[in-house]
Amino acid sequence: MEALIEKLKEQIIKQLNLEDITPADINEEDSLFGEGLGLDSIDALELIVLLEKEYGIRIENPKDGQKIFFSIKTMAEFIQEHQKK
Amino acid sequence: MAEGVVVTGMGIVSSIGFNVDETLHSLMIGKTGIGKISILETIHRDEFVLGEIKLTHQQLMEKLGVDLNLPWTRTALLGVWAARQAYQSAGLSTNSGKRIGLVSASTVGGMDRSELYYKDFLTDAIHKNHIDTHHAGNSTEMIADDLNIHDYLTTISTACSSSLNSIMFGARLLKHNLLDAVIVGGTDALSRFTLNGFNTLMILDHEHCRPFDATRRGLNLGEGAGYLVLERTSDAIAGKKQMIAKVAGYANANDAFHQTASSDNGEGPFLAMKLAIAKAGLQPDEIDYINVHGTGTDNNDLTEGVAMKRLFGDQVPPFSSTKAFTGHTLGATGVIESIISILSMNNDKVFPNINFKEVIEEINLVPVSQLTDLNINHVLTNSFGFGGNDSSVVFSKVQSNISRT
Amino acid sequence: MLAPTYIDGSGAVVPQPTMNQDKFLEEILEYNERFLQVVSPVYKDYIDVKLLRRMSKIVKMSLVSARVAMQQAGVDQVDAIMTGTGMGCQIDTEKFLNAMIENGESLLTPTSFIQSTHNTMGGQIALMLGNKNHNLAYVHRTFSFESALLDAMMMIAEKEAQKVLVGGIDEITEESWLIKTQIDYYKKNACKNSAVYNDLQPGALSGEGSAFFVLSADRSEKTYAQLKGVSTLYKPGSNNELEDFIKRFLVTNELELSDIDLVIMGNNGDPVFDRVYEDLATDLLKTIPTGRFKHLCGEYDTASSFALWIASGILRHQHVPSTISQHPFKGKKPKNILIYNHFRTINHSLILVTTPDVS
Numbered sequence: 001m002e003a004l005i006e007k008l009k010e011q012i013i014k015q016l017n018l019e020d021i022t023p024a025d026i027n028e029e030d031s032l033f034g035e036g037l038g039l040d041s042i043d044a045l046e047l048i049v050l051l052e053k054e055y056g057i058r059i060e061n062p063k064d065g066q067k068i069f070f071s072i073k074t075m076a077e078f079i080q081e082h083q084k085k
Numbered sequence: 086m087a088e089g090v091v092v093t094g095m096g097i098v099s100s101i102g103f104n105v106d107e108t109l110h111s112l113m114i115g116k117t118g119i120g121k122i123s124i125l126e127t128i129h130r131d132e133f134v135l136g137e138i139k140l141t142h143q144q145l146m147e148k149l150g151v152d153l154n155l156p157w158t159r160t161a162l163l164g165v166w167a168a169r170q171a172y173q174s175a176g177l178s179t180n181s182g183k184r185i186g187l188v189s190a191s192t193v194g195g196m197d198r199s200e201l202y203y204k205d206f207l208t209d210a211i212h213k214n215h216i217d218t219h220h221a222g223n224s225t226e227m228i229a230d231d232l233n234i235h236d237y238l239t240t241i242s243t244a245c246s247s248s249l250n251s252i253m254f255g256a257r258l259l260k261h262n263l264l265d266a267v268i269v270g271g272t273d274a275l276s277r278f279t280l281n282g283f284n285t286l287m288i289l290d291h292e293h294c295r296p297f298d299a300t301r302r303g304l305n306l307g308e309g310a311g312y313l314v315l316e317r318t319s320d321a322i323a324g325k326k327q328m329i330a331k332v333a334g335y336a337n338a339n340d341a342f343h344q345t346a347s348s349d350n351g352e353g354p355f356l357a358m359k360l361a362i363a364k365a366g367l368q369p370d371e372i373d374y375i376n377v378h379g380t381g382t383d384n385n386d387l388t389e390g391v392a393m394k395r396l397f398g399d400q401v402p403p404f405s406s407t408k409a410f411t412g413h414t415l416g417a418t419g420v421i422e423s424i425i426s427i428l429s430m431n432n433d434k435v436f437p438n439i440n441f442k443e444v445i446e447e448i449n450l451v452p453v454s455q456l457t458d459l460n461i462n463h464v465l466t467n468s469f470g471f472g473g474n475d476s477s478v479v480f481s482k483v484q485s486n487i488s489r490t
Numbered sequence: 491m492l493a494p495t496y497i498d499g500s501g502a503v504v505p506q507p508t509m510n511q512d513k514f515l516e517e518i519l520e521y522n523e524r525f526l527q528v529v530s531p532v533y534k535d536y537i538d539v540k541l542l543r544r545m546s547k548i549v550k551m552s553l554v555s556a557r558v559a560m561q562q563a564g565v566d567q568v569d570a571i572m573t574g575t576g577m578g579c580q581i582d583t584e585k586f587l588n589a590m591i592e593n594g595e596s597l598l599t600p601t602s603f604i605q606s607t608h609n610t611m612g613g614q615i616a617l618m619l620g621n622k623n624h625n626l627a628y629v630h631r632t633f634s635f636e637s638a639l640l641d642a643m644m645m646i647a648e649k650e651a652q653k654v655l656v657g658g659i660d661e662i663t664e665e666s667w668l669i670k671t672q673i674d675y676y677k678k679n680a681c682k683n684s685a686v687y688n689d690l691q692p693g694a695l696s697g698e699g700s701a702f703f704v705l706s707a708d709r710s711e712k713t714y715a716q717l718k719g720v721s722t723l724y725k726p727g728s729n730n731e732l733e734d735f736i737k738r739f740l741v742t743n744e745l746e747l748s749d750i751d752l753v754i755m756g757n758n759g760d761p762v763f764d765r766v767y768e769d770l771a772t773d774l775l776k777t778i779p780t781g782r783f784k785h786l787c788g789e790y791d792t793a794s795s796f797a798l799w800i801a802s803g804i805l806r807h808q809h810v811p812s813t814i815s816q817h818p819f820k821g822k823k824p825k826n827i828l829i830y831n832h833f834r835t836i837n838h839s840l841i842l843v844t845t846p847d848v849s
Contacts, residue, residue, distance in 0.1 A: 015599075017543040038540055041346055045287060045600045053597050062287040128595045192607065194629075203587055206669045216673050220577055221608060222630035226836075229724065238724050239637040240630040242578070242608035250626055257644050261492065278587060281595050282603035339571075339616040339625040344604050356622055471604065472613025474625060 004076045012072075015050050016043050028072040036071075044069055057082045089318040090256045091483065092329040093266075094175025096167040097424050099309030099411045100136035104170055109428050112436040113456065117410050119293055119305050125275045133289055136307025136412025137275060138163070151231070156214040158195035159308075161224035163417075164272035167310035168228045171268055175314035176326065179233045183265035186237030188255045189225040189312075190247035190271030192416040197274040224272055237264055242416065244470030245378070246337070247271050248311065249419030249478050253335040255315050265320060270420035272310035279415065280306060286345065294381035296406035297390070297452045299443040304380040307412020311420035330427045333463065333481040334365025340473030346384050351392030353475035354378075358396050358465060361477035365463070372402050372479070373461040374435055376426040378469045379406020379452070380413050385469065390448035402465075405438035405453045419468040423478060430461040430482055492719075493647035495705050496846055498712040499565075501558025502799045503528050503551040504699035504787045509558070514803050515811040518786065521683045525667045525676065526697035526788035537618075544601055545614070546581040548661040551700035552611040553618055556655055563704035563712050569651035570624040571612050572641045574634030574658045576791020578608040580666045611659055624651070632833040634658065635792040636841065639720045646707045657702035658795025662788070667696050675834075676789070677759065683785045686759035694758035697788015701795035703802075709846050715802035718826075718842040719743045725836055732766075732838060733774045736830070739840050747778065751824040752810060754781045754797050756831030758789040763834050770830070771816075778828075781814040794831045794839060801827040801843045 009023035016039065030036040033044070044065045051057045051068075057079065059065060068078045095105055100118025102108035111118070118136045122129075125137065138145075145162040146153060149169075168187075179185060195218035202212035217223065222240040229238050237258065241250045248271030255269035273279075283289050283306060290303035321328050338360060340353025347353060362369055378389055386406075393401050407425050414421050429436055438452035462482045469475045502508040505526040506519055519529070528551060533542055536554045545553075552573070560566070585602040604610075609627035616625050624645065628637035635658030645651040670676045676696040681689040689695070705717060719742065723735045740746060753775050755767045771780050787796050804810055804827060810819040829841040 019543055020539055040343070042344065042544075042600055042604065045285060048287070049285070049597055049599045200587060200590070203591060206672065207665065213672050216669055217675075220629070220631060222576075222633070225630060226724075235724050237722065238630065239628055239633050239722075241626060242629040243612075243625075243627050244607050244609060254626070254641065257648070261644055261647065277590065277595060278603075281590050281598055282586065282600075282606075285598045285600035285603055337624045337626065339613070339622050341616040341620050341622050344610075344613060344617075352622060470609070471607050472609040472625075472627075473616060474609055474613065 001076060004079065005072055008072055008076055011050060011054060015046055026072060031071055032069055055079050055083050088260055090259050090315050090332045091318050091321050092313045092332065092427065093316050093321050093326040094171045094314035095329060095424050096170025096174060097311040097421060098138065098163055098166045099414060099421055100138055100307055101410050105424065112410065112425065112428065115437060115439065115456065117439060119409065119412050125277065127277050127280055129280060129284065132291055134293055134305055135275060136305060136414065138308055156218045158218050158224060159197040159274035160191055160193050160195060160272050161227040163274055163308065163310040164189065164224045164228045165231045167270065167272065168232060168268055168312045171312035171314050172232050177266055177314060184236040185234050186258060186264040186267040187225060187229050187234050188239055188241065188251045188267060188269045189228060190241045190251045190416045191221045191224055191273055192242055192244055192247060193273045193276050193279060194221040195219040195223050196278045197276040200276055200278050243474040244472055245415055245418055246468040246470040246474045246476040247416040247419060249468045249476035250337060252313060252332065252420065252423060252478055253337065256332050256335065259315055259317050266314060266316045268312050268314050270310065270312035271416040273308060273414055273416040275306060275308040288382045290381060293440055294409050295440040296379035296381040296408055296438055297386045297445060297450065298441050299445050301381045301383065301386060303382050304408065305412045307414040309411060309414040309417045309421055311417055311424050313420065313423065328483040330430065331481040331483055332478065334361045334367065334479035335477065336360030336364055337476045340475055342473060345471050347388035347469065349388065351388040351395065353473050354389050354392035354467065354469055355395050357475040357477040358392065358467065361465065361479050365479040365481065367463060367479065369397050370400055372463050372465045374429060374459060374464050375402055375404035376422050376429065376464065376466040377404050377406045378467040379408055379438065381408060387445060387447060389467065389469065390445060390450045393450065394448060401450055403435055403453050403459060405435055407436055409439035419476065422466050422468065423480065426464045426466045427480055430464045430480060433458060433460050435459050492643045493707065494847060495643050495646050495717040496709050496713040497703055497715040497717055497802050498706045498710065499559040499563025499704040500701065500799050500802055501555040501562065502699065502701040502796060503531060503555050504796050505529060505697055506786050514807050515813055518813050522680050524680045525662050526683060526695065527662065528698055544605065546579055546605060548579050548581065548659055549611055549614050552657060552659050553614060555657060555700040555702040556615050559655065559702040559704050565653055565704060567619060567621060568653045568655040568704065570642065570645050570654045571615055571621060572626050572638035572654065572656045573612040574628045574638035574792050575608060575611065576629065576631045576634050576660050577666065578629060579606045579610055580661055580663045582606040584663060584665050631791050632794065632831060632837045632839060633722050635795045636720050636722050636839045639717065642705050643717065643720065646705065652707045654705045655702060656705055657700060658792030659700040660698055660790035660792045662696055662698040662790065670696065686785045687757055687764065687782065689759050690761050692761065694760040694789035696790065698790050699787045699793065699796050701799040703798065713846050714806040716844050716846045718844050721840045723838040726838065729769065735838065736774060736840065743842055745826060750778050750826050750828050751822065752779050752781055753828045753830060754783055754801055754814065756784060756793065757782045758784040766832055766835060779819055780816045781810065782816055783814050794829060794841060797829045797831065798841055798843060801829055805843065805845050
């Protein structure tokens with residue numbers, strides 16, 4: 001799980017072009033949207049593509065994203081549950 | 086400078102008709118143009134339904150009798166088709182000594198060809214003549230050359246509000262006496278770029294769209310072109326022109342909230358509608374019908390509804406979205422829906438918001454879902470685009486010279 | 491004509507240093523490149539770092555130029571925003587298009603698609619300012635900036651706006667440059683910008699840039715120039731028609747040729763199409779000092795916005811920099827400057843800028 005979380009942090013930083021941020025800056029339980037990292041709805045769509053590209057998991061309804069992407073931890077848990085590759 | 090502006094000609098092509106009469110007919114009988122993809126070559130062919138014009142590129146060129154040696158984009162061909170109709174319907178002539186301009190709009194531009202030939206462009210191969218057809222102004226110039234228009238040209242590109250903005254800009258050019266007649270509107274062809282682009286936003290419905298319905302899942306793309314000819318009222322009268330409608334009011338506002346989503350209280354849409362109605366010298370309760378932007382996306386329909394309630398209170402006028410007929414024609418949507426609004430007004434009919442079944446609880450607004458008789462003197466049409474670009478136009482009936490076109 | 495329109499502020503991000511307002515085109519950068527690229531400001535100084543991540547070069551250039559113009563004009567807000575761009579957001583368009591082609595239309599991401607729409611610059615400026623007013627984008631090659639100017643002038647004349655922000659922006663990329671070399675729009679091999687007008691390679695030296703202006707309905711102590719008029723001409727049938735266009739423009743603005751102190755022309759190093767400028771300079775405009783500017787910024791559709799930046803700077807400083815003057819400027823203190831630009835004889839435009847009228 002730890003390794004997945006670290007990998008996720010790096011992938012997110014890269015996908016969303018978060019230039020000034022390092023994995024150490026992101027706490028796995030912090031909220032990604034709103035107050036925490038300040039991501040928005042477009043970033044949510046980017047993360048949906050990330051999930052499919054890197055982990056083979058397809059999300060059909062963007063609204064499901066809210067729960068899954070709440071934090072790095074919830075993302076990692078979701079991936080572990082559903083990962084196909 | 087308080088001189089009025091009227092519409093003296095119209096031309097339109099979309100999946101519901103190749104001219105004004107066909108368009109009216111489809112609207113009257115509830116015939117949608119949205120269906121399976123058969124022309125656009127895409128791997129998503131079986132996933133989506135679109136408002137596609139069922140003619141290939143070659144067929145379009147032949148139908149229009151254009152010079153096959155010129156590099157035509159689909160966007161330009163659709164534009165020429167509609168612009169010619171408008172020009173003829175207004176009885177324009179470039180030999181008349183009048184200053185005639187063209188204000189067009191496009192979001193796709195020549196991308197319908199560029200995306201096919203892009204890899205070629207980089208290797209100096211056979212499609213080089215399409216390198217310079219990519220930019221948004223190209224279709225405008227192809228239309229201008231086809232109709233021999235020189236006096237003023239420009240192209241507006243503000244996403245989905247583009248062709249309403251063309252109408253506004255053209256009207257203002259007339260009011261400042263910079264032109265005597267202006268052809269205004271826009272054109273956009275379907276392309277893989279836009280289909281895939283909208284798909285990444287996850288706002289496309291895999292089925293026929295349901296504007297303003299609680300279960301809506303997104304929009305259906307469409308393609309088409311539309312043009313109006315505008316002239317100063319005094320010139321139209323002096324020239325004994327048919328006066329199809331008055332361009333009574335218009336406004337452009339910016340939501341300034343987010344690149345693609347509208348603000349929760351629909352501030353941009355609210356301002357656009359409010360200012361357009363005020364510019365027409367009217368009160369909100371004088372608007373008889375609204376042709377809403379109504380794309381069928383979660384965000385648009387909700388925020389447009391919120392904005393309407395803010396402006397009209399409990400007295401939201403009868404409204405419908407006609408995007409379930411034509412699809413969302415992007416750069417052409419403003420003018421296509423303006424023509425539909427004018428047809429609506431001049432025939433005293435509200436064309437239905439197809440596929441509506443369940444009201445959106447948060448706004449509790451019920452669109453008109455059957456063809457309905459209604460006396461319409463003033464109609465409002467909305468087009469709201471990416472980048473928070475929101476536009477509204479009010480057309481008013483010309484009382485003494487009603488044309489049933 | 492339309493109502494008096496004053497220039498209160500301007501900002502430019504171009505392949506030359508422009509941020510030091512006191513050193514007006516004194517330190518000129520020399521290049522020997524295939525295309526010229528802007529001198530990038532430290533974007534973090536102007537734009538929130540959290541927002542920067544999604545922005546491509548063209549958006550960043552626009553935001554900085556707009557900010558500088560507004561700072562100079564001493565305004566926090568404007569009544570309208572108009573932008574002109576010939577090719578729009580090339581970087582984002584290429585990103586999305588290439589990804590679409592290479593990935594067979596799958597696994598595509600939204601950011602570059604969203605950012606590729608032509609009104610992105612205007613939209614981002616509106617977001618930056620929280621500005622809910624009129625906001626249009628004109629995309630018609632070398633008419634783009636001129637259309638934006640016309641819209642602004644009309645708005646001021648309509649009394650719908652007191653202060654308007656107008657800008658012209660275009661960016662160059664390796665790929666879009668390469669594509670245009672295939673049709674001889676741009677030179678294929680590097681050349682010295684200082685020698686561009688003698689370079690015989692077909693095409694122009696390509697470049698990029700952004701220039702924004704705050705236009706005002708009223709003259710104030712911030713005002714340093716006046717935008718008198720703008721006009722465009724499409725595909726003139728002959729040289730005569732072009733000359734008539736210029737003469738008519740002057741008549742409309744109640745000026746004679748002898749009133750013009752300087753004509754800034756859009757020569758871009760294209761050996762074929764620069765002849766139009768040379769013919770004018772030796773014929774209709776032979777008695778008027780001429781200047782050229784595209785050796786500083788390269789050719790791009792909205793380069794006339796940089797020409798306006800230069801012209802209004804000349805009027806402000808009352809000095810014609812030697813770098814733009816074709817011959818040593820011996821004229822009197824500049825009062826009326828004409829800018830003339832054309833794109834391959836298809837799109838021609840004129841902008842007239844003067845010292846502010848005493849009103």
